[in-house]
Amino acid sequence: MVLSARGLRRDFAGFVAVNSVDLDVHHGKIHALIGPNGAGKTTIFNLLTKFLQPTSGRIELLGTDITRTSPAKVARMGLVRSFQISAIFPHLSVLDNVRVALQRPSGLGFQFWRSLSALDELTPRARELLGIVGLDDAANRLAGDLSYGRKRVLEIATTLALDPKVLLLDEPMAGMGHEDVGTISGIIRSLARDRAVLMVEHNLTVVADLCDWITVMQRGQVLAAGDYATVSQDERVRIAYMGTEHE
Amino acid sequence: MSELTLQERRTAASVRLEWGLVALGVLALIAAPFFIYPIFVMKMLCFALFACAFNLLLGYTGLLSFGHATFFGGAAYLCAYAVKAWGWPPEAGILLGMGGAALLGLVMGFLAIRRQGIYFAMITLALAQMFYFFCVQAPFTEGEDGIQGVPRGTLFGIVDLNVTMNMYYVVLAIFLIGVFAVWRIVNSPFGMILRSIRENENRAISLGYSVGRYKLAAFVMSAALAGLAGATKAIVFQFATLTDVTWQMSGEVILMNLLGGIGTMVGPVVGAGLVVGLENTLATSGFPVTIATGLIFMVCVLIFRRGIVGEIYARWLAPAADGGDKG
Numbered sequence: 001m002v003l004s005a006r007g008l009r010r011d012f013a014g015f016v017a018v019n020s021v022d023l024d025v026h027h028g029k030i031h032a033l034i035g036p037n038g039a040g041k042t043t044i045f046n047l048l049t050k051f052l053q054p055t056s057g058r059i060e061l062l063g064t065d066i067t068r069t070s071p072a073k074v075a076r077m078g079l080v081r082s083f084q085i086s087a088i089f090p091h092l093s094v095l096d097n098v099r100v101a102l103q104r105p106s107g108l109g110f111q112f113w114r115s116l117s118a119l120d121e122l123t124p125r126a127r128e129l130l131g132i133v134g135l136d137d138a139a140n141r142l143a144g145d146l147s148y149g150r151k152r153v154l155e156i157a158t159t160l161a162l163d164p165k166v167l168l169l170d171e172p173m174a175g176m177g178h179e180d181v182g183t184i185s186g187i188i189r190s191l192a193r194d195r196a197v198l199m200v201e202h203n204l205t206v207v208a209d210l211c212d213w214i215t216v217m218q219r220g221q222v223l224a225a226g227d228y229a230t231v232s233q234d235e236r237v238r239i240a241y242m243g244t245e246h247e
Numbered sequence: 248m249s250e251l252t253l254q255e256r257r258t259a260a261s262v263r264l265e266w267g268l269v270a271l272g273v274l275a276l277i278a279a280p281f282f283i284y285p286i287f288v289m290k291m292l293c294f295a296l297f298a299c300a301f302n303l304l305l306g307y308t309g310l311l312s313f314g315h316a317t318f319f320g321g322a323a324y325l326c327a328y329a330v331k332a333w334g335w336p337p338e339a340g341i342l343l344g345m346g347g348a349a350l351l352g353l354v355m356g357f358l359a360i361r362r363q364g365i366y367f368a369m370i371t372l373a374l375a376q377m378f379y380f381f382c383v384q385a386p387f388t389e390g391e392d393g394i395q396g397v398p399r400g401t402l403f404g405i406v407d408l409n410v411t412m413n414m415y416y417v418v419l420a421i422f423l424i425g426v427f428a429v430w431r432i433v434n435s436p437f438g439m440i441l442r443s444i445r446e447n448e449n450r451a452i453s454l455g456y457s458v459g460r461y462k463l464a465a466f467v468m469s470a471a472l473a474g475l476a477g478a479t480k481a482i483v484f485q486f487a488t489l490t491d492v493t494w495q496m497s498g499e500v501i502l503m504n505l506l507g508g509i510g511t512m513v514g515p516v517v518g519a520g521l522v523v524g525l526e527n528t529l530a531t532s533g534f535p536v537t538i539a540t541g542l543i544f545m546v547c548v549l550i551f552r553r554g555i556v557g558e559i560y561a562r563w564l565a566p567a568a569d570g571g572d573k574g
Contacts, residue, residue: 049453075455087450089443100443103436104455110464112437119436162454 002027002196003048003079003166008057010043017043019220021057023198025166030188030197032207035217036240041200042084044217045170048198049081050074062165076104078165082155082172084200090144094135097143097154098126101161126161133157133187149180156187167191169199173206185210208232216240269513276419285415286483291523292422293480298503298515299429300472305501306510307433308465309445313368313497314355314375315473318348320491321378322474327394327487328387337400337408341421341478348474349467351378356466360459372494379492393488397481414483421479425472430512432468441465473500502540506547508554517556 003025010018018040025031033041046052048059050071059067061079069077089097102122103109111118130136133153138146143154152172159167172188173181185206188197201207207214207228214231216223224234231237279288297319304310322344330340359370382388389395399408408414432438444451444458451458481487490496499522507518522540529536551558 051449051452070457071452072455072457075453080455081453083449083453087447087453089446089450091446092439092442096439100439100451101454103439108436109440109456109461110437112432112435112464112468114435115431116434116436116439119439158454 001025002062003198004060005044005048006058008044008047008059009055010040010047010052011055017220018047018054021217021220021222023048023215023222025196025198026213027165027196028192028194029212030192030199030210032211032214033198033200033217034202034204034207034214035223038219039217040220041217042170043220045081045168045200049079049168075162078162079168080159080162080164080166081168082152082159082170084170084174088143088146088151088154088158090142092143093140094130094143094146094154095123095126095139098129098158098161099123101158102126105162129157129161132160134183149176149183152176152180152184153187156184156191160191164195166196166198169197169201171200171202173201173203181206272513272516273423276422280412280415285411287523287527289415289418289483290480290527291520292418293476293483294500294503294523295516295519296422296425296479297473297476298500298507298519299426299512300469300476301500302504302509302515303429303432303472304465304469305504306514307438307445308441308462310360310462310466311364311368311501312359312371312466312469313494313501314359314371314373314378315470315500316492316494316496317351317355317375317378318470318473319477319480319496319500320382320487320489320493321351322348322477323481323487323491324382324388324394326478327397327481330400330482331394331397332387336404337402337482341475341482344478344481345471345474348477349471352467352470352474353463356463356470360462360466372497375492375494375497379489379494382489382492388487388489391489393486393490394481395486397485397487399482399485408482418479418483421475425475426512426516428468428472432465433512437461437464499540502544504554506543506554508557508560511554511556511560514554514556518554521555 001024005021005023008018008021009016021044033044035041043052047054050066050069054067058065061074061077064077066074066077089100092100099119099122102125103119106122108118127136127139130139133156135150135154135157138150143151146154169188172184176184181203188210191197212227214228215225216231216237218240223240224231224237301315304312325347326340326344329335329343330337335343355371355374358374359367362370383390399414401407402417406413406417408417440451440456440461444461448458477491503518503522504515506521507516508514525539526536529539547554553561
């Protein structure tokens with residue numbers, strides 16, 4: 001187990017967005033978080049990555065309690081997230097987007113007296129990462145000019161640059177065309193071989209195909225958990241969420 | 248692929264053009280005191296450096312400070328006092344002013360970076376007002392009179408700054424060093440992180456960057472360079488007064504940046520030149536300066552929001568460089 005949460009709760013001025021949620025994410029597995037809109041999936045992401053503080057509960061990353069750790073520190077410990085809307089640096093080149101991520105572990109972050117060519121040492125690795133996700137032909141273009149699907153792919157390449165232990169993907173397939181979904185599924189599957197992946201996803205075909213473990217959320221609480229076969233047979237889940245779409 | 252190479256070529260050509268223009272500008276500044284009243288050009292240069300220091304924060308880090316007069320005026324007071332009361336040489340006074348401004352920047356930045364956007368601006372404004380009232384009350388600033396009659400002295404014991412031309416080239420050197428420092432910081436590994444924070448702060452955090460530290464470092468650097476400008480101005484004009492620590496001064500440096508073009512290296516220099524030039528022209532005409540600058544500000548925001556240099560970049564420089572490349 002790499003990441004675990006116990007009794008996670010978050011109140012927003014009296015409204016309980018997430019209530020007593022337990023979650024375990026394992027190495028080498030892809031874990032899906034599904035549920036209707038407003039079920040609290042993104043809130044859980046924000047809690048796990050410390051962008052929000054939990055009202056109560058406990059979070060452990062690789063055996064360390066991170067309940068009160070800063071988001072940047074958590075990222076440095078190996079828990080890296082993507083965002084629902086594509087999180088790239090639009091006015092930087094595609095290559096620079098990846099190099100910014102590589103720059104942090106390299107210790108070049110605060111060197112304000114050196115020229116930008118100090119970053120050249122990161123270029124081979126950055127190109128390699130772009131190659132993995134198939135963006136090598138776009139290295140010098142502005143990231144903001146890429147198509148939506150390719151922005152998401154770039155985001156994954158950037159995330160990969162940090163070599164995270166746990167990868168949190170918030171709706172990686174949202175708004176994607178058919179081929180893009182296939183490409184990203186492939187990338188995610190290969191990523192999960194040596195790290196843990198937790199993803200929020202609405203596309204149930206993708207979830208069924210890709211994920212080893214599924215947690216179903218409703219109104220801030222865990223409704224059911226298990227593999228796809230178990231969860232999809234669960235009566236409450238069928239009523240609450242899947243029944244209408246997947247019969 | 249063709250699109251990619253086109254963009255690369257365009258960048259290379261416009262970079263060449265930019266360097267050419269910068270070289271031309273430096274030559275013009277070297278020749279300027281023979282044609283224009285040197286004191287006026289020195290004033291422009293001090294404000295231009297101040298505006299560039301401010302741009303480091305607003306243009307390249309995305310932080311709008313409304314308290315930069317503290318660093319400009321604070322450094323002017325420190326430098327003036329050290330030179331006049333303790334008999335320090337001018338270079339030591341300027342360095343002291345710079346260091347003091349950096350320290351003030353550390354305190355103000357430490358408190359302000361906890362908030363974003365308008366709240367950040369309000370905290371800097373509030374702290375700057377506190378500093379203003381401190382300057383009104385503190386005995387060493389000599390209140391409404393200010394510190395007058397600051398001796399220019401001799402730089403490194405060799406260069407007599409009472410000779411106007413000597414003073415001018417020292418100010419020009421300080422200006423160029425300061426602008427080079429801003430350029431270096433912006434185009435450094437550190438500057439890359441600043442840009443990424445400006446572009447998408449949450450993403451920078453999720454990549455593991457403690458953005459607060461980067462913002463604070465940028466704030467202190469900007470404050471120190473604003474201090475360099477203020478301290479130099481105190482030596483040039485031989486006084487330091489309350490004018491330099493008022494909120495109007497903080498506003499003026501924002502105006503210079505907006506007018507010239509935020510996030511361009513040359514924009515703040517052009518903006519500062521225009522504002523200082525306008526103030527000098529109107530000072531003798533009797534027409535209220537604030538009305539003129541206010542009108543210009545409105546026109547600027549309504550018609551060319553990128554600022555003068557920003558618009559030139561967007562409209563002419565890039566396409567022109569592209570066309571020139573084909574020939």
